[in-house]
Amino acid sequence: MTQAQQAALAAAQAQAAQSAVAAQTAAAQAQAAAAAAAAAQTEAGYCRKYIESATWVQRDEPGYGLIWSLQVKPTECARRMGPDQTDRAYQELYEMFKTDPRWTENINPGSMRRQFVCHVVGVPFKELWNIEPARPYVSHQASLSLPYICNPLPSDAGK
Structure with a gap:
């Protein structure tokens, strides 16, 4: 060679x-x-942590103009959680912001949770989940079937 x-x-x-x-x-x-x-999951199959981070931002939204939006970044575990974990996940978010006036002055009871659960079920892998206290409460089925999934407009109230 x-x-x-x-x-x-x-x-x-x-x-x-x-x-x-x-x-x-x-x-x-x-x-x-x-x-x-x-x-990231406990032995019982639940996430140790559901919320990676969350912060309030103002956004210009169709049908509303400038409104407060809570931008939620879920953990990877939360993106894969089942519907049986939504109460735990939402409770974690609530504990983070329960004293914030933007949360406590919510005029649409249940709307923030509805939007949160809609993101869990409908768009779990969206980078950020934006939920707004100004949005009206709509049924779970309506929130998933809206052309702008999880983001009801004032005209959607009562659906």
Whole structure:
């Protein structure tokens, strides 16, 4: 075998070794991500935490103009939760904001929860869930069937 062939063989072996290490690293990262997701749930199947973050912002919304919106970023576990966990998830959000005037002065009782549950069921993988106290209460079925899912307009009140 010539020196050039030996060099080419050595380079190919080095590249194969690097590829094997990269594959092992990717597999380890995937296992770590799966373990983290599993650790996010308790043994009972409930999430340890449902809300990654939430903050009030003002948004210009059709039918309303400028209104307060609570932008909720759910945890990965919350994005996969079943309907049996919505009470726990909403309670966590409530505990975070129950003394905030934008929450306590809500004139549409039940609307914030309805919007929250609609996001859980209808658009769980949307990056942020925006829920607004100004929106009217509508039925669960109506909230899911609106052309602007989970975001009822004033004209939708009573649906």
